[in-house]
Amino acid sequence: MDLQVYNTLTRRKEPFAPLEPGHVGMYVCGPTVYDHAHIGHGKLYVSMDIIVRYLRFTGNQVLYVQNITDVGHLLDSGEDRILKGARREKTEPMQIVERYMRSYMDDMDALHNLRPDIMPRATGHVPEQIAAVEQLIEKGHAYEVEGSVYFDVSSSPNYGKLSGRRIQELEVGTRVDFREEKRSPQDFALWKRADSEHIMRWRSPWGEGFPGWHIECSAMAEKYLGSNFDIHGGGLDNIFPHNECEIAQSEAMSGMPYANYWLHAGTLTVEGVKMSKSLGNSITLHKALQQYPPEVLRFFMLSSHYRSPIDYSDEALAAAGRGWERLVAPALEVQRALQQPEGDKGVTVNLTESIESARSNFISAMNDDFNAPGALAVLFDFTKQVNTMLAEHARPDDGTLHLINSLYRDLAGDVLGLLPTLSRESREDKLVGLLADIRSEARAREDFNTSDKIRDQLRQTGVTLEDGKSGTTWKIDAQSSSD
Ligand SMILES: [Zn+2]
Numbered sequence: 304m305d306l307q308v309y310n311t312l313t314r315r316k317e318p319f320a321p322l323e324p325g326h327v328g329m330y331v332c333g334p335t336v337y338d339h340a341h342i343g344h345g346k347l348y349v350s351m352d353i354i355v356r357y358l359r360f361t362g363n364q365v366l367y368v369q370n371i372t373d374v375g376h377l378l379d380s381g382e383d384r385i386l387k388g389a390r391r392e393k394t395e396p397m398q399i400v401e402r403y404m405r406s407y408m409d410d411m412d413a414l415h416n417l418r419p420d421i422m423p424r425a426t427g428h429v430p431e432q433i434a435a436v437e438q439l440i441e442k443g444h445a446y447e448v449e450g451s452v453y454f455d456v457s458s459s460p461n462y463g464k465l466s467g468r469r470i471q472e473l474e475v476g477t478r479v480d481f482r483e484e485k486r487s488p489q490d491f492a493l494w495k496r497a498d499s500e501h502i503m504r505w506r507s508p509w510g511e512g513f514p515g516w517h518i519e520c521s522a523m524a525e526k527y528l529g530s531n532f533d534i535h536g537g538g539l540d541n542i543f544p545h546n547e548c549e550i551a552q553s554e555a556m557s558g559m560p561y562a563n564y565w566l567h568a569g570t571l572t573v574e575g576v577k578m579s580k581s582l583g584n585s586i587t588l589h590k591a592l593q594q595y596p597p598e599v600l601r602f603f604m605l606s607s608h609y610r611s612p613i614d615y616s617d618e619a620l621a622a623a624g625r626g627w628e629r630l631v632a633p634a635l636e637v638q639r640a641l642q643q644p645e646g647d648k649g650v651t652v653n654l655t656e657s658i659e660s661a662r663s664n665f666i667s668a669m670n671d672d673f674n675a676p677g678a679l680a681v682l683f684d685f686t687k688q689v690n691t692m693l694a695e696h697a698r699p700d701d702g703t704l705h706l707i708n709s710l711y712r713d714l715a716g717d718v719l720g721l722l723p724t725l726s727r728e729s730r731e732d733k734l735v736g737l738l739a740d741i742r743s744e745a746r747a748r749e750d751f752n753t754s755d756k757i758r759d760q761l762r763q764t765g766v767t768l769e770d771g772k773s774g775t776t777w778k779i780d781a782q783s784s785s786d
Pocket of ligand 1: 333520
């Protein structure tokens with residue numbers, strides 16, 4: 304069976320066929336960077352990461368675009384999120400943006416999410432957004448009122464096709480004064496005039512103002528992926544109004560379908576309750592990562608299907624911790640065994656059939672709408688066989704160990720991102736070890752120019768080599784790495 308994906312747009316599973324075979328364009332709605340990311344963001348972006356990883360694993364070239372929303376959007380209170388953050392922390396809005404964008408990247412790196420290929424920022428694409436708004440006015444899909452521009456929903460016959468809603472609701476966060484000037488309550492802002500105290504503002508044909516939220520995704524997706532592209536991803540709560548408005552704008556501009564497949568990740572609750580700041584049950588990724596290893600958090604997020612909801616609790620994380628260890632322990636043991644020379648101790652074990660069927664069952668599970676829990680179940684079955692083998696034979700043959708190792712590396716590592724990576728310390732240690740070896744070799748052949756150069760230059764970077772009876776050891780000074 305080839306890859307089937309559930310498409311929110313058609314409300315069914317469909318065979319996945321990219322516009323150009325072997326090439327996939329994918330856009331995912333990124334974070335608004337005004338505060339630390341929470342575990343719900345973690346769940347969303349791990350879900351999207353698995354999709355990208357699996358598409359690449361199956362031979363596709365994926366162009367993964369994820370925007371950074373660094374223009375504030377109005378809260379219910381009428382406040383701009385980024386300006387609110389700036390007031391809270393008494394800083395420039397762009398300082399808030401930089402601070403939380405870095406915090407977001409750190410969290411995503413820690414969770415082993417691959418970095419998107421392009422992370423366009425809304426503030427870096429204001430001309431593109433203004434051009435999109437101008438085009439919509441020209442084509443009769445938008446109108447200007449006193450410096451603000453609104454999309455005319457009545458001009459878009461398919462509005463509501465993604466969410467299935469014929470909305471009579473107002474756009475969340477629209478202030479009364481904006482509401483009253485719209486022709487219809489469903490119309491949404493493409494451009495907003497800036498009040499005198501609004502700091503983030505740009506010149507436009509309609510006076511000074513700032514773009515609405517939805518238009519940034521339409522403008523940036525079009526710029527990097529074209530008017531019609533393969534996959535648009537996001538969280539379930541992006542479907543309405545955000546993604547619905549994106550479709551309306553983009554299709555009104557190009558006259559073409561926007562994204563072909565809409566993939567939405569289920570929401571994360573905390574002990575059965577939707578996370579919200581007002582309930583005080585919001586958990587930042589930063590805090591969760593202090594409590595649990597990143598791979599355990601990731602394992603937890605993959606333990607339910609990406610479209611399903613998932614509930615965060617201490618018990619669920621403890622179970623994830625046990626599951627992850629059960630999966631990873633034999634993988635590491637196989638790696639360790641491979642580091643010992645086989646010599647004449649190797650016992651020939653025949654696991655070829657199990658290895659092949661594990662690989663094909665894993666692929667079947669993932670082909671079924673990226674069913675990571677199903678794929679994990681396949682790996683657990685296989686792990687039982689590896690454990691039995693390790694218990695029966697002290698030193699299985701290298702051939703078998705290599706096959707098992709590459710199965711874990713490909714599936715648990717490359718696709719699911721669950722194998723622990725070398726920490727920076729141990730990688731640093733390995734590099735210093737390598738240089739120390741090269742220096743010893745230079746000394747052995749009396750090439751003191753090279754050996755002194757290595758020692759002196761390492762010292763300048765804060766690494767001191769010490770020659771002792773049992774070889775060279777070293778100290779890495781944590782403070783001086785940037786001197
Ligand atoms: Zn978006």
